[in-house]
Amino acid sequence: MSFSERQTHFFRAFLEVVVPEANEDVVGVADRMVSSKPAAIQKKMRLFMFVANILPFFRFFRTFPSLSVQKRERFLRWLATGPVGLFRLGFWGLRSVALLAFYGDEGSWKGLEYGGPIVDRPRRLDLPVDPYDTLGDA
Amino acid sequence: MSSPEYDVVIVGSGAGGGTIAKRLAPLIEKGLRVALLESGPRYDRTYFNQREADMQSLFWEGGAWLNPEGTLQMVAGRMLGGSTPVYTGVTFKLPDDVCREWNVPTLTVEDLAPRFSRLKEEVGAAELPPERINKNNELFAAGAEACGMKTIKLEINVRGCKGYGFCNLGCASGAKQSTLEVQIPSAEEAGLEVIHNCHVRRVEDGRVHAEVLRAPEGSTPNERPEGKISLSARFIVVSAGACSTPALLAASQLPNMSPTLGRFFTVHPSLTVNGTHPEIVDSHLNFPKAYYVDDFSKSHDVYLETAFYYPGVTAKNIDGFGVEHLRRMKKYRHMMAIILLNHDAATYENRVAAEPGTGRPVLEYQLSEASIRSLVQGQREAARVFFAAGCTEVYVPSAPDGMITRDQKDDIDQLVTVERYQKGRIISSSAHPQGGCRMGTDASDSVCDPYGVVHGQPWLRVADASLFPKSSHVNPYLTVMALSDRVADRLIDDLA
Structure with a gap:
């Protein structure tokens, strides 16, 4: 498990706006995807989620998950196209995770009338080792 | 040891x-x-x-x-x-x-x-036989030729290809x-x-x-x-x-x-863009790449090649989020795809460094203004190809809200602009x-x-x-x- 309880809460609220059709399974897929990233990338994603979670408090006196869907959407549009490059980067990066988790998984394929793989082969869920995170100093 | x-x-x-x-x-x-x-x-x-x-x-x-x-x-x-x-x-x-x-x-x-x-x-390595060329490629060739572009067949290194697609996986x-x-x-x-x-x-x-x-x-x-x-x-x-x-x-x-x-x-920064066609295209079936256009290589340092991506990567490449993004993705099977490849300049400043301690490669690459101009021009040319092929909507990230509709097709140059290539929002990719x-x-x-x-x-x-x-x-x-x-x-x- 990569997401903490607070991060999971944030990501669910994010997903509700960004990919409205996503269900709870997508949270688990996204969590797995994030956990396979190098430690430094995971740290940046967590930092973005922390900032995006509390930033609305300074305007709406509520954290991100406590906002209405409309206000969450307005806030995310500001992050997505606003003047702060790091916020844009964080938003579009987390959006990529959400979209890959949703559309990369067969739960979404029926809605697209997409038949999925041509070959019938087992799932491959074991992730390789990132050598740079695993090993010590060169 | x-x-x-x-x-x-x-x-x-x-x-x-x-x-x-x-x-x-x-x-x-x-x-x-x-x-x-x-x-x-x-x-x-x-x-x-x-x-x-x-x-x-x-x-x-x-x-x-x-x-x-x-x-x-x-x-x-x-x-x-x-x-x-x-x-x-x-x-x-x-x-x-x-x-x-x-x-x-x-x-x-x-x-x-x-x-x-x-x-x-x-x-x-050889040109693909006709039975391996899928609809996305046929439409690309027709659209490019209608725009006065010269399409060239790619040579592909396959023997006995069964047309399973998904080549990048x-x-x-x-x-x-x-x-x-x-x-x-x-x-x-x-x-x-x-x-x-x-x-x-x-x-x-x-x-x-x-x-x-x-x-x-x-x-x-x-x-x-x-x-x-x-x-x-x-x-x-x-x-x-x-x-x-x-x-x-x-x-x-x-x-x-x-x-x-x-x-x-250097990296050949690239963008993959899509257009939705009235007919089902199913660009994931058969072989995904058969043609390219190099008409803009000398003038704008950019190539256009046919492409295909699966739903997750396609969703990532299409601008926006929420209900409107979902609407666009519902047309997945109707989507054509083109990849734009910019041949970027080699500069002393762009480098690969080793992270101290671990040795992890750090890609200290800055996307230049020249590359952005190339990728914007590439989006314009791809949009023209999509519309000439019959697409009703085109998804290019440097257009307003990342989309051009068919009734806007005469305004492509005004709609797709360098100013709308916003770093952080648009992330180019590289495999080269x-x-x-x-x-x-x-x-x-x-x-x-x-x-x-x-x-x-x-x-x-x-x-x-x-x-x-x-x-x-x-x-x-x-x-x-x-x-x-x-x-x-x-x-x-x-x-x-």
């Missing part, structure tokens, strides 16, 4: 390392001791299940290796075969004018021509003539020793320091125990690709290295890293000589795209093989 002895250790198993291994095969049969080390696992073709969520494991950093400024994500294979099992099979020879522009002594059009012919034969039938299928098995038959999951941390004169990592489930088990390993070798050939080779050399802290180590790194160990004659402005010998280190050779002094303009696979063939020539002479 074990310490076997080899004549040659090859680090990396992609187009460069595979070519070296195959060239050494006749000598291996006669007793030359050669090991090929690959950081990634060994998968065979039955591992490739065409599911993008699962197959992220085939790539460094899950297929999204970001530069620090967040404008580019590198896609590089991490398995036996390097990137060759997961690229589309496009096989270009280096254009003659680019070869002359490189201006590397002895590297001439005449020197390369017979190598290209032989190597193309080896990997079966590994070829499920083994038809793609990657080093995993061709060069490595051939050299293994001769006696090459392959050590997969073997991550090299440092090289020095006569020695390679590495570590054998855990083999993931479903991959070929390790023959050696996990843990540190040290191999002695007369010659070391580093073929870890243009992201990893410069970083490995930097992490090795070799004496008297050129100040250009890691520099002049080049440079970082550029060839030349002088150590003050190059890392290797024209035959891949690292200046001042006669025991150390480089054989991959990091040798390129500037962009190759075209997909680099065959050029990497041809340069590696030259590296093998010199190595074989030196072994004698």
